[in-house]
Amino acid sequence: MSKVTVLGAGAWGSTMAQVLSDAGNHVLVWGRNQEIVNEINTSHTNRKYLDENVLPLGLSATTNLSEAFEYSNIYVLAVPAQTLRENLKSWKPLVDSDATYISTLKGIEVSTLSRMTEIVHEEMNTENVALITGPNLATELILRQPAGAVAAAPTKILAEKTLKLFATPYYRVYTSTDVLGCELAGAIKSVIALAVGISIGMGFGENTQAMLITRGLNEVARLCAAHGADPLSAAGLAGMGDLVASCGSPLSRNRTFGEVLGRSGSMAVAREHVAKTVEGVASSNAVLEIAHRVGVEVPVIEAVADVVAGTISPSDALDRLMEITTRAENFIR
Ligand SMILES: NC(=O)C1=CN([C@@H]2O[C@H](COP(=O)(O)OP(=O)(O)OC[C@H]3O[C@@H](n4cnc5c(N)ncnc54)[C@H](O)[C@@H]3O)[C@@H](O)[C@H]2O)C=CC1
Ligand SMILES: O=C(CO)COP(=O)(O)O
Numbered sequence: 099m100s101k102v103t104v105l106g107a108g109a110w111g112s113t114m115a116q117v118l119s120d121a122g123n124h125v126l127v128w129g130r131n132q133e134i135v136n137e138i139n140t141s142h143t144n145r146k147y148l149d150e151n152v153l154p155l156g157l158s159a160t161t162n163l164s165e166a167f168e169y170s171n172i173y174v175l176a177v178p179a180q181t182l183r184e185n186l187k188s189w190k191p192l193v194d195s196d197a198t199y200i201s202t203l204k205g206i207e208v209s210t211l212s213r214m215t216e217i218v219h220e221e222m223n224t225e226n227v228a229l230i231t232g233p234n235l236a237t238e239l240i241l242r243q244p245a246g247a248v249a250a251a252p253t254k255i256l257a258e259k260t261l262k263l264f265a266t267p268y269y270r271v272y273t274s275t276d277v278l279g280c281e282l283a284g285a286i287k288s289v290i291a292l293a294v295g296i297s298i299g300m301g302f303g304e305n306t307q308a309m310l311i312t313r314g315l316n317e318v319a320r321l322c323a324a325h326g327a328d329p330l331s332a333a334g335l336a337g338m339g340d341l342v343a344s345c346g347s348p349l350s351r352n353r354t355f356g357e358v359l360g361r362s363g364s365m366a367v368a369r370e371h372v373a374k375t376v377e378g379v380a381s382s383n384a385v386l387e388i389a390h391r392v393g394v395e396v397p398v399i400e401a402v403a404d405v406v407a408g409t410i411s412p413s414d415a416l417d418r419l420m421e422i423t424t425r426a427e428n429f430i431r
Contacts, residue, residue: 099123100263103166105185106176107134107159108375109147109236114174114202116240119154120266127159128166135159151240167192172200172263175214178375179205179285182214186221193222200260201229204284204340205377206384211391213281225252228260229277231284232335233343235350239269246270248335250280272335279322279331282388284340286321286399288352288378289385290314291344293402295356296412310398311345317389317396319429324392329429352378359405360412382406397422 099122104115107129119125129135138144138159142152160166167173171194177185182203199222201214212220218227232247239245249260249271257273265271274280293314297306318341319332331337344350355376359368382403389396401415410418 100172101126101170102172102174102263103128103170104174104176105166105189107131107138107144107147108176109144110202111174111176112138112144112148112153113234113236113240114176114230114264115157116153117264117266117269118174119157120242121262121264121269123263124170125154125157126166126169127157128161128163129159130161132161135161148236148240163189163192167194171197173197174200174202175218176202178380179203179214179377180208180380183207183212183217183221186218190222196226197222197224198226198228198256198259199224200263201227201281202231203229203377204231204288205381206285206388208380208384211384211388213278213285215277215281226256227251227277228256229281229284230260230264230271231280231340233339235343235347237349242268244268244270246272246335246339248272248274248280250274250277250336252277274331274334274336276322276328276331278325279327279329280334280336282321282325282327283318283332283334283337285377285381286314286318286385287337287340287344288376289382289399289402290317290341290378291350291352292356292359292376292378292382292406293398294345295350295353295358296360296402296405297356297416298353299357299360299362300412300416307345311341314345314398315341316429317394317399320394321385321389321392321396324389324394351376355379356402363411365406365408378402379406 203214228251251257261271319329323329355372386403404410
């Protein structure tokens with residue numbers, strides 16, 4: 099049993115806090131919104147993000163950063179990807195120098211093309227950084243529906259430590275030392291879920307979705323291989339697992355955003371409809387640039403990045419995808 103601080107009181111921070119609490123840890127959640135923090139402490143709910151679900155009664159929350167960082171030296175990060183660096187900079191004077199950081203984020207920083215664990219390395223000057231990722235829709239996990247995840251860290255010891263922190267009878271956590279592959283897979287799935295959503299919004303069915311998911315998986319594997327990561331991470335929970343969950347579920351915010359975008363053709367309408375964290379929108383161009391940097395072709399990701407940028411319509415993007423000359427269907431090439 100450990101003491102753990104969860105940084106972020108949105109859908110995912112609150113869900114991770116419940117899992118950690120169920121796993122027997124003492125958990126304090128930090129959030130910036132006083133009303134939400136009060137609600138967690140008094141009625142044990144977070145209605146804005148998690149409807150009427152009742153959180154563990156032992157779970158408490160604070161807006162006080164000093165209190166949050168004094169509480170423990172295990173910090174679970176659950177803020178949006180694009181704010182992580184500025185958050186870490188402002189938290190730095192308060193953190194324990196021996197702290198362990200566990201990222202739960204699924205995005206790429208637009209301004210630097212950094213992965214989330216790279217940002218923690220850079221800003222906090224530590225190697226003690228793990229991540230937990232996989233097919234984990236908050237709205238299902240908060241109901242304690244059975245789910246699996248992968249805890250990835252640079253060392254087996256840290257990966258095992260992360261597994262032990264999170265594992266519960268309903269949350270099966272596997273380990274990996276392929277941080278790069280697992281993290282890239284998590285960021286890319288957000289983009290592929292947008293592609294699938296767009297196709298649904300355009301009125302297409304399962305065949306189109308299956309093609310986008312499978313070719314999207316291929317893009318994950320090729321990007322992993324080109325970066326020296328294990329391409330087989332693409333076939334695990336972080337890759338295929340998360341693609342199945344996010345692309346297959348109307349609960350995915352990325353898929354839902356894509357659906358509205360595919361139907362309306364308007365980013366403004368989609369933003370209005372899904373006023374939540376939609377990592378694939380912010381990250382699609384960054385993922386594309388990462389691919390271009392290593393010379394990997396990623397047509398599905400490119401189509402999404404162009405639609406999000408407004409340089410091509412959803413239907414022209416799909417036409418473009420369908421016109422690409424097909425080759426042998428190798429998994430990694
Ligand atoms: N919701 C889900 O099912 C899952 C989400 N994730 C990842 O978790 C991360 C967070 O997503 P969610 O919690 O779902 O989003 P959310 O939109 O539900 O909550 C985001 C939280 O971050 C806070 N926030 C926004 N800007 C901030 C800033 N500048 N500084 C500090 N806090 C700020 C918001 O107040 C809110 O509490 C994302 O990277 C997402 O991909 C990962 C797995 C599942
Ligand atoms: O990461 C998730 C599921 O694994 C959540 O997906 P969305 O961010 O698309 O809602």
